[in-house]
Amino acid sequence: MTSSLENFVTLIRQQFSEHEALLINETTDIKSLKEWSSLQTMIIVNEIDKNFGVIISSDDLKAANTIAQLYQLVKEK
Amino acid sequence: MAYFTINAVQLKGIAAAVPKNEVSNFDLKWLEAGELQKLISTIGIENRRVADKATCASDLCIAAAEKLINDLNWNKSDIEVIFFVTQTPDYYLPGTSLHVQARLGVSKSCVCFDINQGCAGYVYGLSLISSFMSASKLKKGLLLVGDTITKLISPNDKSLVPIFSDCGTATAFSYDENASAFHFNISSEGQDYSAIIVPDGGARNPNGIHKNLTMKGLDVFNFSIKKVVPNVSDLLNAASLKTGAIDYFIFHQANQLILESISKKLNLSETKVPSSLKNFGNTSGATIPLTILTNLKNKIKNKTLVLSGFGVGLSLASAIVKCENTVCSDLIEV
Numbered sequence: 397m398t399s400s401l402e403n404f405v406t407l408i409r410q411q412f413s414e415h416e417a418l419l420i421n422e423t424t425d426i427k428s429l430k431e432w433s434s435l436q437t438m439i440i441v442n443e444i445d446k447n448f449g450v451i452i453s454s455d456d457l458k459a460a461n462t463i464a465q466l467y468q469l470v471k472e473k
Numbered sequence: 474m475a476y477f478t479i480n481a482v483q484l485k486g487i488a489a490a491v492p493k494n495e496v497s498n499f500d501l502k503w504l505e506a507g508e509l510q511k512l513i514s515t516i517g518i519e520n521r522r523v524a525d526k527a528t529c530a531s532d533l534c535i536a537a538a539e540k541l542i543n544d545l546n547w548n549k550s551d552i553e554v555i556f557f558v559t560q561t562p563d564y565y566l567p568g569t570s571l572h573v574q575a576r577l578g579v580s581k582s583c584v585c586f587d588i589n590q591g592c593a594g595y596v597y598g599l600s601l602i603s604s605f606m607s608a609s610k611l612k613k614g615l616l617l618v619g620d621t622i623t624k625l626i627s628p629n630d631k632s633l634v635p636i637f638s639d640c641g642t643a644t645a646f647s648y649d650e651n652a653s654a655f656h657f658n659i660s661s662e663g664q665d666y667s668a669i670i671v672p673d674g675g676a677r678n679p680n681g682i683h684k685n686l687t688m689k690g691l692d693v694f695n696f697s698i699k700k701v702v703p704n705v706s707d708l709l710n711a712a713s714l715k716t717g718a719i720d721y722f723i724f725h726q727a728n729q730l731i732l733e734s735i736s737k738k739l740n741l742s743e744t745k746v747p748s749s750l751k752n753f754g755n756t757s758g759a760t761i762p763l764t765i766l767t768n769l770k771n772k773i774k775n776k777t778l779v780l781s782g783f784g785v786g787l788s789l790a791s792a793i794v795k796c797e798n799t800v801c802s803d804l805i806e807v
Binding site: 431434446 | 507508632690734737
């Protein structure tokens with residue numbers, strides 16, 4: 397795992413409870429997490445925008461089956 | 474960019490009325506304590522006002538208008554224009570503005586319009602009434618903007634219930650050739666019409682069962698954080714003004730996350746961006762005048778404001794307005 401991807405996974409982890417964060421790694425599909433919700437989506441999209449200047453769409457989220465794929469999408473935007 | 478200026482109309486006063494019934498998001502039953510705290514801190518909304526079954530947007534707006542007319546010492550017989558902006562009209566037809574004209578006891582020599590707009594509705598309405606009064610030279614007009622939007626929300630909708638709240642407002646204008654110009658920048662993203670929609674009950678789907686408001690939350694969030702900033706920046710550039718020349722930026726109160734994101738992208742200090750979210754939530758088109766009244770009541774004399782509304786449509790409307798001796802009435806409860 398590259399350090400940038402590591403940072404991205406850490407950013408995603410920080411948006412969840414400590415308990416849920418323990419379950420998150422680069423292969424996780426965030427949409428499958430128990431705490432995933434419309435509010436959580438908005439929070440994560442906002443954090444990605446703040447940190448990477450990239451706005452993720454609902455289609456992007458559907459297309460990304462893992463956090464690593466989501467990171468790749470962010471890098472390509 | 475639909476940028477334009479309107480001359481010779483003065484913003485004379487603002488009033489607002491909210492339902493007495495206050496509900497707290499801390500009482501929401503379906504979330505555990507940690508989730509509830511996260512929700513409230515993210516959206517910035519602790520309390521909301523919810524109208525009872527008998528109270529419509531028109532009732533709230535009429536209460537606000539009565540208060541404002543009294544505070545301005547206006548004669549009702551002098552009011553020649555009423556524009557009513559709502560998405561919760563009293564009836565499918567006729568337009569609510571006509572009924573309001575009679576209920577307010579305003580002269581029959583009065584032009585009445587209804588405008589179907591939501592979160593961008595205050596600035597849309599401002600652009601329309603000022604354009605009309607500037608062209609017609611009619612002397613006094615009222616812009617009524619209000620919604621009882623909670624009536625359109627399913628009590629089981631966990632995403633929307635914590636956000637929305639009810640309010641009616643009245644804003645008074647007079648024809649005045651010495652008034653500072655209003656500047657506007659308005660745009661429309663009609664391809665995203667279904668992002669916020671009540672899908673059934675209109676002529677398109679009269680017999681459908683989905684008569685509650687639905688919202689594609691992420692699409693609306695992305696629209697807000699992507700489109701509002703360039704709309705406001707373009708408006709300022711077109712008016713040859715920098716952000717430092719603006720005393721306050723009053724944005725539609727969608728939620729705290731959106732408000733913070735927009736403020737940060739425009740590099741605005743918190744003191745210039747008032748919020749009424751904590752105690753009044755998202756009151757649809759009424760948020761801008763309600764935020765002025767609850768935060769800036771005695772602070773807007775001779776101040777220059779940017780007003781920016783965005784939402785259902787999807788629509789986006791921003792304005793630069795100079796307040797001279799604008800009267801701000803006390804908030805009233807109905």
